[in-house]
Structure formats: structure tokens, C-alpha cells
Amino acid sequence: MRADARRNRERIVEAALGLFTERGAGVSMEEIAQAAGLGVGTLYRHFPDRRALIEEIAQSTLTVLRDHLRAGAAEQVPRWEVLLSMVRHCAGRPLALLSSLPEASPQSDTRQRLIREIHGLLGDIVEQAQQEGSLRRDLTPEQVVGLLNVAICRPGARADDPLTTVMLDGLKAPAP
């Protein structure tokens, strides 16, 4: 793939992610193309249809998250710190938004694989955090993942906003 083609592809993904985050699922292909400084034709050269574009956004966002988690998993710090780092990473990235896009429903294999990977990594971290005594024990890893998904991956979320703070406090293991 030529350098300018790759640049165009990235511009499109960026523009689309930005617009979806700001204005929700109703943004038109035309607008996305314009925001990327391109014509619709070019957009369609890179993505056969709307779902392909959304899929791409999902995959790239999830890939970055997975890589972040992999790095965290390998680090020699308390698991609670790893969780915090993930919260900081995700805040304001509307992964949740994707699930609210009707077009996103039938997930691709790649995406499902990424999600499984993430759940796997996060599950381990959660379990270890519970063992190290920093995370409350009455939740399964799946529940923690689901909860974090709603709490931090929403449009406008910030790592230090009240909901995130309260959530993290609620997740801490109670003093013995």
C-alpha cells in the first residue's frame, strides 16, 4: 500500500472516530469523508461499506487496548495499579459507543477474538488483584469487565470524574 493511501486510511478512521464520539451514530459517510478532507469515493475505496469502517474503528481501538493490557500484565507493579492505568487509558474512548451503533451488532471474528483476548487478560488481572487484596472479591472478572465498560468507556468520560472516582472506590476491597 502506498504511503499516501495509508495516510488517507488513517485520516478516515480518525475523522470517523472523532465524529462518532462527538455527535453519535447518525453521522453520514459524506461528513466523515469531508472531515477527513477526502471525497466519498475515496472513503469507499478504503472501506467497502459503513460497517467495514465501524469494524475498523472497533478493531483498532480494541487492539490498542489489548496491547496496553498486555504491557500492563507484564509489568512488575501491583495489579491495582494496572487497573488504574487501564481506566486512565480508556476514559473518554467510547468503546461502549460502538456497541450502541446498530450497525455494529454482528461482530466479526477478529473483533470477537480481540474481545476474548481482552477479557482473558483483564480476567487474570482482576483475579490477581483480588488475591493481592486490592479489589473486592464478590465480583467475577466478567462482572468487573462489564462494569468498567459502562463506567469508563462512555463519551465524555474522564479518569478523574465523579463516576470514575466513585466506581474505583466501590471496587476497592473493604478494610478487613
Place this chain on the structure above:
Amino acid sequence: MRADARRNRERIVEAALGLFTERGAGVSMEEIAQAAGLGVGTLYRHFPDRRALIEEIAQSTLTVLRDHLRAGAAEQVPRWEVLLSMVRHCAGRPLALLSSLPEASPQSDTRQRLIREIHGLLGDIVEQAQQEGSLRRDLTPEQVVGLLNVAICRPGARADDPLTTVMLDGLKAPAP
């Protein structure tokens, strides 16, 4: 208004609320009408356009919430109980959805008044809960309101799901 007309109106609101909750803001008027067992024309006789329908849903949902809060405010129980009762009341009612509907942006006067009333009532309850020592003190009433809005008024929320539980624990005043 004739008895059957009133019944149909209610059916429409019910159907619309159900569909919006389940499938988001993209549901077509045709589908709503069908779900209510009616033709589109009937829907439009009751609500001049899509926004009017959404407005109606918003108002009725908010009115019920306000009445619930008024009743709670008058009761002789700990304020923490009142908050819990509100959480139970709201869980699964997608008020938040309404604010995420693009059509909802320019809110009607009535709706704004309802929201102000609710914030007022809730603000008092929050302050009193903080004074009685049940609710953590480092949040303003507005923050608590916003947080509850995201946490409990979302599609699929339940009063006893992990997110709600964790959030309530995070909201409790720390042991002294």
C-alpha cells in the same frame, strides 16, 4: 378525548418506550406504530412529529420520577433509604437514553422545569444524606445527580447489578 383514543395513545407511548429502550433511538415511526398495533397515521394524530413523541415519553418518565422523589422527601426515613428507593425506581428506565437522543437537544420548557425540580429535590436529599453521615461528602449534589444518571438510568440497568452495587458502595461515607 374518547376512551379508545386514550388507550391508543397510551399504547403508543408504551410501545415507543419499549422499543427505544431495547433498540435505541433509530427505531422508525412505522415500527412503533406496528408495535402498538396501529397505523402510522394514528401515531401522527397523537403526536405531530417524532420529537413530540419523544417529548411525551420524557415528560411522563420524568413526572413519575419527580412524584417518587416528592413522596420520598416527605417520608420519615434515613435519606440513604430514599436514595436507595430512587435507585430501585430508576433502574432500567432509560432516562439517560433520552438525553442521548439527538432529537432531544432543544428541551421544552416543561421538560426543563421537571429536570430542575428533580435536581432540586435530589439536591436536598443528597445534602441531608451527607449531613446524616450516610453519603460521602466530597461530591456536590450536581455531581451525584450526574453520576446516578449515567449509572442507573441506562438500558438494561437493574437495582442489583454489579455496577449499581459497586456504585452505591462507592457512594457510602467511609467509616470514620
Place this chain on the structure above:
Amino acid sequence: MRADARRNRERIVEAALGLFTERGAGVSMEEIAQAAGLGVGTLYRHFPDRRALIEEIAQSTLTVLRDHLRAGAAEQVPRWEVLLSMVRHCAGRPLALLSSLPEASPQSDTRQRLIREIHGLLGDIVEQAQQEGSLRRDLTPEQVVGLLNVAICRPGARADDPLTTVMLDGLKAPAP
């Protein structure tokens, strides 16, 4: 037909004629019914559909015109006076409007008969006016009829407005 039924029927025709004249062909059946102080149902009891209502308006307007022409034909006055009287009668009655209503196109037998009668009467008057030397001779009766139709049977026409005046002057036989 009961007295009140006849009254309702007349009210409807009146209301419809008024609204068509004022606001053109786009007026809805609902509006007509309301202007007549009735429900749509009642309107439809009197007229099976929109075209029937328009047909009725056409027939009644044309009948009045025919009767006026019959009376004029029988009078002992110059034919030019009879033409003037007809102009005064028609001014502001938008017969022409009817032909501009798309629904009016396939004319009923009754209407065609009325129109033929009117053309017959008017044709005689025109011929006689030409013979008495008051009306220019280079036009056929049909042409005069068509011309008067456009010139005086339009919304807003008045017997003394510029177009009517100029038209009548143009119709006068030139001084010998």
C-alpha cells in the same frame, strides 16, 4: 331531505367555495369541514368524495350563471348591457379556478350540459351584440366566452378593476 341536512350541505358548499377561492386547491377536507362547523364524517355523508364536492360547487355556480343568462336573454335591453351584467355577476367568482383544480378534469355529464347551455346562451347574446353594433365583429362567440372566462372568472377579479375595464373597452366595436 331534512331541513338541517340541507342546511349542512349548503354550509359545506359555501365553506369549500370560500376556502378554494382564498387559498387555492390545496385545502384539506378536514379544513373544509371545520370551516363549515362540522366533522369530516358529516362532510362525507353529503359528498362521497372530494371530486363530488368540487362537482357540486361547479354545478351550483354554473347553474346560477345559466339562470342569470337566461334572465338576461329574456330582457328587453341592449345586448351590451346583458354582457355587462354578466361581467358584474361573474367578477370574483372563480369558475376558472375549477378548471385549475386537477380533480376537476373529467367533467360530469351534468356539468358539460350546463356549460353547453351557457355557451349557447352566451353565443346568442354575443351574436346579437355584434349585430346591434356594440361588440367587435372579429371574434367568434367561443372566443369571447373563453376570453371572458380568463378575464373575469378569476380569484380577486372585480367588475371595475383595470383588467376588466380594459377588456370591455377592447371588446367594444370600433367607432365606424
Place this chain on the structure above:
Amino acid sequence: MRADARRNRERIVEAALGLFTERGAGVSMEEIAQAAGLGVGTLYRHFPDRRALIEEIAQSTLTVLRDHLRAGAAEQVPRWEVLLSMVRHCAGRPLALLSSLPEASPQSDTRQRLIREIHGLLGDIVEQAQQEGSLRRDLTPEQVVGLLNVAICRPGARADDPLTTVMLDGLKAPAP
């Protein structure tokens, strides 16, 4: 603008003008598009909505008329000839139709300016024709304009049909 796009735009205007002239204001956008050999979408790409299309037709028709009048105003011929030339130009162009289209009511600034210009030019010509003794003096320029509007700018008008002929005769100054 691409060559084919311009061509299509012109086709649309032509088709719309033709259909409006023939069948009145009720023609659907679908039909107009079809008559132009295009899909509706294309029509809407060129004109954001129905009113924009009508506005365009109005403006282009009025612009041509204004240019015709400007040219006539500059010529060294009797003003009566200029009026005749305008009559010939307008006959059969349903400017009047435009004013009868309900959608046309709130006229754009450009349109109002064009109309004012036309009235200005025509007013001068009328006054001068009255001074040169060819046009009757008992009418104001506005009245002449209004009269010409009804008489010659109607569907089906021709420069030599009876109504036009009679009207021009009626407009001539009477022999002294």
C-alpha cells in the same frame, strides 16, 4: 461544476417548468425527476428542497424577462413597440403560475429585487408610452403591470390569441 452536472441541472429546470406549466403546482418531485431522465436523489442534490427548485425557476424566468426589458428600454423605437415585444416574449410563460404556487409565498430577496427591477423598467416604459400617446392614460403603471401579468403570463397564452389581442386594443389610447 462538472459539465454533465450542469446539463442535468438545466434538464431538471426545463422539465419542472414544463410540468408546472402543463399540470399545475401539484406535480411530484418524482415525476419531475423522471421527466428529466434522472433519479430523485439527483434532483435533491441540485435543489435542497421543492421550494428551492421553484425559486430557481422563478429567478431564471424573471431574469430573462428583466434582460428583455432592459434591452427594449435601450432601443430607439416607439414604446408601444417595446410593450408589444414584451407581450410576445411573455406569452405562454406562466410567471403568474409562480405567484399562484403556495410554496412561492415567502419570496426570496433576489426574487423580490428582480420583481422590483421589472416593475421599475416596465413603469418607465408605460409612462413614456402614455406620453407618446400610444397607451391610454387612465391607468397607473402598477395597474398596467398587474393587468399584463394576468393577461399574458398564463398557461397557454399566445401573443395572438383573442384575449391578448382584445387587451392590447383596450390598452391603446383612444383616438382624440
Place this chain on the structure above:
DNA sequence: CATGAATGAGCTTTCATTCAT
């Protein structure tokens, strides 16, 4: 018999997608 609520075909408009330039 009067009423006005319900119906649904049809019109306007939007937007994902295709295709000529």
C-alpha cells in the same frame, strides 16, 4: 345521524452506495 379517530397510500426528503469523469 354526527363525530372524530384510524387507516394507509403517496409525497418529500435523506443517505449509503455505485459509477462516470
Place this chain on the structure above:
DNA sequence: TATGAATGAAAGCTCATTCAT
């Protein structure tokens, strides 16, 4: 190859007409 014009299916909305009250 990039562009943006053309397409047409689908959504919102209106209104002539029917039918339950």
C-alpha cells in the same frame, strides 16, 4: 486513482377516506 454526481431504497409526514363510538 480520486472525485463527487447519480441512484434508489427507506424514513418522516400528510391527508383523502373509512369506520367505530
